[in-house]
Amino acid sequence: MGVGIEVTNLNAWYGTNHSLQDINLNMPGNHATALIGPSGCGKSTFVRCLNRMHETNPIARVTGSVRIGDLDIYNDCKPVEVRRRVGMVFQRPNPFPTMSIYDNVAAGLKLNGYNNRRELDEIVERSLKNSALWDEVKDDLKKKSGASLSGGQQQRLCIARALAVDPEVLLMDEPASALDPVSTSKIEDLIFQLKSQYTIVIVTHNMQQAARVAEKTGFFLNGRMVEFDSTHKIFTNPSDKRTEDYITGRFG
């Protein structure tokens, strides 16, 4: 089940660039939260702080606290454990090019030493069904490489791969920005279904997309969170002038 995320006084730096400043917000469990804002405003950095991917960059630094469920991810555990509980889907589909469809989905488990064939089969099937890809690939699970699928299918494969390790939270960093409209709408339908089982945080440049899939929306600008409220309120009656300017297309 999805759990809530509680961010307190989060600050992040790349070298001397203070890219996130004093972020505070609570994202409810089993809901989708959308993060919007112009390029370079810190949305991506923010989601990367939620699974400590930020730290894979050697010049990056973070302070503050992030609680996911009852776990303080910066103090209670190692990055590797955080990332098993917080799955991530990236902007560009990134299946492992040398692996079959099956191995791509099973990769997270296999690489962590999990080797029960029967259970792996079940998990792979369930994950592909959950990501709405099963019917399209069930006949060549082990015959075709993940890289041979279309872009939209690859992205759903990446979602299946993230779901296979059974995370509590799913982070999506512009998951549909490299896809055509049909694939985009499939991904959005999927997000809608996945909300019942996972907490979803989605970064998007597409404001209609935020309005369609998310209950809550946060607006980021220049490394700060300007406003965080119900999606409906943000898009119809924002409290901050800057939010209004952004969603009405006056800048960004």
Added chain:
Amino acid sequence: MSVETTKFRSRVRTLTDGAVTGLSILATLLVVAPLIAIFTYLIYKGASSLNLAFFTQIPKPVGESGGGMANAILGSGILLGIASVIGVPIGIGGGIYLAEFGRGTKLANAVRFTADVLNGVPSIVMGLAAYALIVNPQKHFSALSGGVALAIMMIPTVCRTTEEMLLMVPHVVREAALGLGVPNWRSVLSITVKTASPGIITGCMLAFARVAGETAPLIFTALGNQFWSVSLNQPIAALPLQIYVYALSPYDDWHRLAWAGSLVLIILIVAAVSLVRFVTSRGVLKGAS
């Protein structure tokens, strides 16, 4: 613009296209020509001396005709085996460090620089190094010292190609693995290295083929041997050495054997490279780019 000028321009474009295509075909032919010339000449000179005895017998003393290079073929195999067992793991390990763990560190920059310098060091100097390190303390020539000399030559090539191949693996693939909660070392070995493995194997084969024909580093390490020997502690025969000795000799019979030996050496290199390519390409999925 008039119809005439448009036609003229279009014709110029077609001509330029044809000229550039022609030039690149010519360049390709020039690249392949020396290989074909060498191979044809070797077959012409060497094929007539190739017979069963060449592969099964050891050299006969001067004056007796016949004899073969069986001991040199085996010796080359052993030397290249030693060189690969030592050189490939060290080279690949070094390449992994440079690309994955030491990026941007002073040590990595120093290692990279050293590897590049080592790559340019004449092969006879490698032989001297192995002589000083192994032959001199042991007080005798040996297969082991020859293998080590060749291994030292393999390391920089393997190391640098491994590094370059790993750097070609897209960053998003690494992130995908880390994002699944896979530890970094596991991600490097099971994802990055695996993705780059066709290129890494090509690098190893290049290094292998390069040292397979080396003579200079073996002159005062493996030394050569007219008799059967498989001991790592004894001087051992090697095809390039045998070819060198026979080619410089005053005897026609030995000259013919030297030609045959050269042909066999090239065939063995081509065969080894093709075999490794074939075996390693079968595990990789079809359709993977």
